Amino acid sequence: MRSERPVALVTGVGRRAGIGAAIAERLSADGWLVACTHWQAYDARMPWGPDPVQVGDFSVEADLADPSAAAWVFDRVAASLGEATALVLAHCESVDSGFLDTSLESFDRHFAVNTRANWLLMREFAMRFAGPHGAGRIVALTSDAVVHNVPYGASKGALDRLIVAAATELGPRGITANAVNPGPTDTGWIDGPLSTTLRTRTPLGRLGTPLDCANLVSFLCGPDGAWVTGQLLTSNGGFS
Template structure:
C-alpha cells in the first residue's frame, strides 16, 4: 500500500509547507499539496508563480507521485472536495499536515468581524474539517496514521491569527484521543521564528537575539521534525505540542 501525505498551505517555494512536502517526498511519501494563490496575491510577498511547478519537479526527482490541488479553505466544502480528489488520483491519505494559515495583523481594537471570521474559518474550522475527513476515510494500518498541525503563540497585535491558532491546538490535541481507535497520532508543532521572507532586518535582529543558538529557524528545521513524526520511529509521540524553536524566548 502506497504512502500518501496531504500537505496544506503550499503557496511559496520558501515556505514551511513546501519544505515539509519535499522532505516527506524524499522519505518516500506520495504528496498531495493544497494551495490558494488569491491569498498570496493579497499579502505583501505576492504570488509565487513558479512554486507549484518547482515542487512538482522536486518530487518527480524524488521518484514519488504528486498532485497539486488549488482550493479555498475558507469554503466549508473544500475539505471533502480535496479528499475526494486525492483519494481518486493518489489513494487514501495516510498523513495530514496542516500548514495553511490566514494571517493578517490586527489587535483587539482594530480587528474587524470579517477578518476575525475569516481567520477562524481558515485556521480553525478548515483544520477541524480536514482532520474529520481524514479520520472518516483513514484505512491504513493501525498506528500508521499521522496528523500534524503548525501553530504559533502570536497574540499581541495579531489577535485573530493567534486566537484561531490556539483553537487549532485544542482540536488537534483532541484528535490524539478521539482518533486513537483508528491508530492515528496527532501532534502540534510550534516552530517559533522562521524566516520565510516576511521579516524585515530589524525584526530579524530582534528574533536572533532572543534565540540561544543565534539564528532564526528555517523551513528545513520544521520539515525535519515533521518528517520524524511521520516516520515509524515517531509513532510513539502523540498528543503533544512540540516547541521546535531553538530555545527562543
C-alpha cells in the same frame, strides 16, 4: 501515480519559500507520495506576494474557508494518488491586527481557515483512514503569537485544543495527532531590523528555517514518531 508508497496530504504549499513547500519536499524525499493544496489569492494580497512552487506528486488549488473544500480535496487526492495516511496542516490566514482594530470579517476568516477548516480536514481524514492501525498521522502547524495578531493567535489556540481532542478521540482508529510550533521562521516576511532582534533573542543565534520545521514533521509522520501523540511541540531554537 498509484504505488505502494504511502500518501501524505500537505496543505498550504503555495510559496517556494514557505514551510509547506519544505515539508512537501522532505516527505517526498522520505518516500511519500505527496499531495498539496494551495490558494494563490491569499499570497497575492499579502505583502510578500505570490511565489508559486510545484512540489509533490499532485497539487490542487482550494479555498479552505469553504466548508465543502475538505471533502472535495480528499476526493481529488484519492482519485489521483490513493487514500492519505498522513495529513499535515500547514495553511493559514495571518493578517496582523490587534484587540481594537480587528474587523469582524477578518476575525471570522481567521477562524474559518485556521480552525474550522482544520477540524473539517482532520474529520474527513479520520473518517476515510483505512491504513494499518497506528499508521495514521496528523500534524498541524501552530503558533503562540497573539499580541497585535489577535485573530491569528486566537484561531491557532483553538487549533491546539482540536489537536488534543483528536489525539484522544482518534487514537483508537490508529491515528496520532500533534502540533508543531516552529517559532519565527524565515519565509520572506522578516525584515532587517526584525531579523536582528529575533536573532538576538534566540539562544542559537539564528532564524528558524522551513527545513527545521520539515525535519520535525518528517519524524512525526515516520515510524519513529508512532508513540508521540497529543503533543504541542515547540521547536524554535530556544526562542521561547
